[in-house]
Structures are given as C-alpha cells and as structure tokens.
Amino acid sequence: MKQATLSDIEKCVLCGTCKAVCPTHAYSGIEPLSARGRMLLLHDYFTGSLRPSKLLNERLYSCTLCGLCEAACPLGVGVTEAVYLGRSALVRSDGRRRLMRAATKLSLKNPNLSFRTLKLAFTLGGSLVPRLLKRSVPFGITLPDRPLRDGQNIFKPPKKKGRVALFTGCSINYLYPGLGASLINVLLGVGYEVVLPPGEVCCGEPLRALGLEEEAIKLAKKNLDIFGRLRADAVVSLCPTCVLALRVHYASLLGRGVENAMDVTEFLHDKITPISPPGEKNVAYHNPCHMGTGLGVKKQPLSILRGLGHDVIEQADPGCCGFSTSLWDAEVSNGLLEGTLKQLGNAPAIITACPGCMMQLGRRHPNVRHIIETIAEGTVQASSKPKTEAA
Numbered sequence: 377m378k379q380a381t382l383s384d385i386e387k388c389v390l391c392g393t394c395k396a397v398c399p400t401h402a403y404s405g406i407e408p409l410s411a412r413g414r415m416l417l418l419h420d421y422f423t424g425s426l427r428p429s430k431l432l433n434e435r436l437y438s439c440t441l442c443g444l445c446e447a448a449c450p451l452g453v454g455v456t457e458a459v460y461l462g463r464s465a466l467v468r469s470d471g472r473r474r475l476m477r478a479a480t481k482l483s484l485k486n487p488n489l490s491f492r493t494l495k496l497a498f499t500l501g502g503s504l505v506p507r508l509l510k511r512s513v514p515f516g517i518t519l520p521d522r523p524l525r526d527g528q529n530i531f532k533p534p535k536k537k538g539r540v541a542l543f544t545g546c547s548i549n550y551l552y553p554g555l556g557a558s559l560i561n562v563l564l565g566v567g568y569e570v571v572l573p574p575g576e577v578c579c580g581e582p583l584r585a586l587g588l589e590e591e592a593i594k595l596a597k598k599n600l601d602i603f604g605r606l607r608a609d610a611v612v613s614l615c616p617t618c619v620l621a622l623r624v625h626y627a628s629l630l631g632r633g634v635e636n637a638m639d640v641t642e643f644l645h646d647k648i649t650p651i652s653p654p655g656e657k658n659v660a661y662h663n664p665c666h667m668g669t670g671l672g673v674k675k676q677p678l679s680i681l682r683g684l685g686h687d688v689i690e691q692a693d694p695g696c697c698g699f700s701t702s703l704w705d706a707e708v709s710n711g712l713l714e715g716t717l718k719q720l721g722n723a724p725a726i727i728t729a730c731p732g733c734m735m736q737l738g739r740r741h742p743n744v745r746h747i748i749e750t751i752a753e754g755t756v757q758a759s760s761k762p763k764t765e766a767a
C-alpha cells in the first residue's frame with residue numbers, strides 16, 4: 377500500500393466486488409455509501425466533474441476506514457488511502473468538522489497539558505464536564521489520576537530473555553493506563569524488559585482521519601525517528617490502529633515503517649503460560665478490523681483465549697463495530713454497532729483487542745474487556761506490579 381494518487385483511483389474498474397464486504401453498504405443498502413460508490417465520487421471529484429459539497433464530505437466521512445474493501449479488491453486498489461486523500465483534498469470545504477480539527481490539533485500539541493487541563497475541569501466542574509462532553513462524544517469518559525507515561529520508563533524482569541518497547545498510543549496512555557500496566561506486568565512475567573521510550577507522540581491516525589495529512593506526517597516522522605532505530609525485539613502495542621500506522625501507513629507515507637511493530641497477541645501468543653483454566657463459558661470475541669484485516673492477525677487472539685480455557689464464540693463476519701464514524705455519523709455508527717452485537721449473540725462477556733472497539737461496544741454491553749486483561753488474569757506474572765493506577 378502507498379499514499380494514493382489520482383492514477384491509483386483510476387485503477388478502479390468499478391467492478392463492485394468490494395461492495396459485498398463494505399459494512400456501510402450492508403447497513404445502508406445505497407451505492408454512495410459503498411466502497412465502489414466512494415471510488416466513483418473520488419474519481420469524479422479529482423477529475424473535476426464533481427464539485428466539493430457537504431454531501432460529498434459526508435459520503436467520505438461515513439467510511440469507517442476498516443479496509444475490508446481493499447482486502448477483497450482483485451486489483452489491489454487502496455480504497456482507504458484514496459479516502460484519506462479525498463478527505464485531505466476536501467478539508468477546506470468541510471465546515472462541519474472544523475472545530476474538531478482545531479481541538480484535535482490543539483490537544484495533540486501538548487497532550488500532557490491537555491490531559492491535566494481536562495482533569496482539572498473534571499474535578500472543578502463536577503458532573504457538568506462529563507455531561508457537556510457527552511453531547512459531542514457518545515462514550516462515557518473517565519480520566520485516570522495519571523497517564524501511563526508518568527515517570528518510570530524502564531521495567532526490568534527478574535530474569536531477562538529480551539527487550540520490548542511499548543508504543544502506548546493516546547488511548548492507553550491517557551484513558552486506560554491500567555491496561556498498559558497489565559501489559560507491562562505480563563511482559564515482565566515472560567521475561568522481557570519493557571521500555572517506554574521518551575518522546576512518543578500520537579501515531580497520527582486521528583489527524584489523517586480528519587484530513588490533516590501534513591500534520592499526521594510530522595508526527596509519523598517523530599515516531600519513526602524514535603521507534604525505527606530502537607534496539608528491541610519488538611515494538612508492542614495494545615491498539616491495532618497504532619500498529620497499522622507504525623508498520624504499514626508510515627511505510628507508505630515515509631518510505632519506511634517500524635517493521636518490528638506488532639499487536640500484543642502477535643507477540644505473546646507463543647510465550648504465555650496459562651495458570652487458571654477452566655475459563656469462562658460463552659465469551660464472544662470481536663476482532664478489530666485494523667487487526668484482522670489490516671494486520672492479518674486473526675488466529676493468535678483466539679488461540680490465546682482458548683489456551684486460557686475460554687469457550688469462545690467467534691463473530692461470523694469480519695464486521696466493523698463503527699467506532700471510527702461515531703464522532704461524525706451517528707446513524708451509520710449506531711447501525712454498525714447494533715449489527716456487530718447481533719452477530720456476537722447474547723454472550724455475557726465480549727473480549728476485543730482495541731481500545732476504540734472497547735469504547736464502542738461498551739456503549740451497549742455491560743461487560744466488554746480488552747484481551748490483555750484476560751491474559752493478565754490467566755497467566756504467570758512478574759511478582760511485583762508496575763506502579764500505575766488502573767483507569
């Protein structure tokens with residue numbers, strides 16, 4: 377995959393193979409909300425026969441960037457890269473997300489300061505701030521006392537087998553540091569020294585999704601500079617979108633990605649020792665799109681869960697939960713969420729491997745967990761836990 381150009385868009389022969397797997401088409405049933413429909417719109421826009429409009433922007437922003445279409449395309453057309461290109465080219469005509477772009481850029485300029493400011497607002501504003509946030513963000517947000525990256529950045533196991541770097545990503549660092557602490561503990565338990573390299577910045581995907589390609593490239597360069605030359609057996613993350621950015625998207629944007637970046641289940645599946653089978657009955661597993669389709673990681677999480685003694689229900693289709701459209705297309709996002717929950721049946725617990733999917737599924741289901749929690753509960757661990765508060 378490489379950054380799209382008009383000639384890539386022209387490669388599309390409009391055969392429609394991708395329509396069959398596009399979740400927003402399955403939900404809406406209309407052509408402009410399908411992968412082929414978006415390719416046609418992009419072609420017409422870039423060749424000058426379609427003018428920028430509110431509707432054109434909405435068609436592009438209803439895409440979840442799941443990547444299912446390009447995995448199915450017989451010609452290997454990079455549909456998601458084309459959507460990024462379109463959003464970036466149309467940025468000036470998209471008034472609806474202007475404020476969101478400004479807020480995202482501002483908060484990523486100094487994320488620690490943004491975290492502390494928001495934390496203060498939560499403390500001083502009582503329930504008012506969460507209520508105001510709920511108007512624009514459909515998830516309940518609670519902030520931990522401290523981010524994960526707050527002091528100690530090297531953790532040593534009792535007996536060292538190797539060394540891994542942790543790419544925390546914004547959601548784990550600022551919203552779910554408890555999950556990061558569990559990961560560090562599991563990695564120490566299997567004998568790996570864990571490093572949190574100073575200087576990590578956002579992977580850039582939230583900016584790209586908003587059409588801010590140049591700003592995203594600046595962040596990508598910073599991360600590549602740090603993680604691309606680090607001596608480590610792997611760069612591990614709990615967020616498959618971050619891994620996809622580091623390994624695949626950076627390669628297309630900068631000519632080189634972080635080649636040893638991997639999802640936590642890719643790294644751990646042959647290293648952990650279960651301690652407490654039998655596990656739970658009827659645990660449903662939702663494989664995040666960026667993990668299954670984007671990174672090709674499908675078997676490892678299932679083999680981990682089954683190895684821990686869980687009776688796992690797999691999602692029949694590789695359906696998208698709709699997280700990435702939740703901030704700008706509530707109808708599509710809610711429709712995809714309901715469809716995903718239907719496929720997962722009435723399971724009493726859902727396990728997934730992405731903080732975003734966790735937030736989205738958690739809007740309708742009371743028991744949604746990240747797979748690292750399940751791994752941490754069911755495996756041999758280091759005796760002393762890293763001192764990080766749970767979210």
Ligand code: SF4
Pocket residue numbers: 387388389390391392393394395411412415445448449450451452453455
């Ligand atoms: S993107 Fe690929 S599968 Fe979809 S219409 Fe174009 S050529 Fe066909």
Ligand code: SF4
Pocket residue numbers: 397398399400401410411412414438439440441442443444445446455456
């Ligand atoms: S990335 Fe997903 S939602 Fe977007 S066009 Fe492709 S299949 Fe459809």
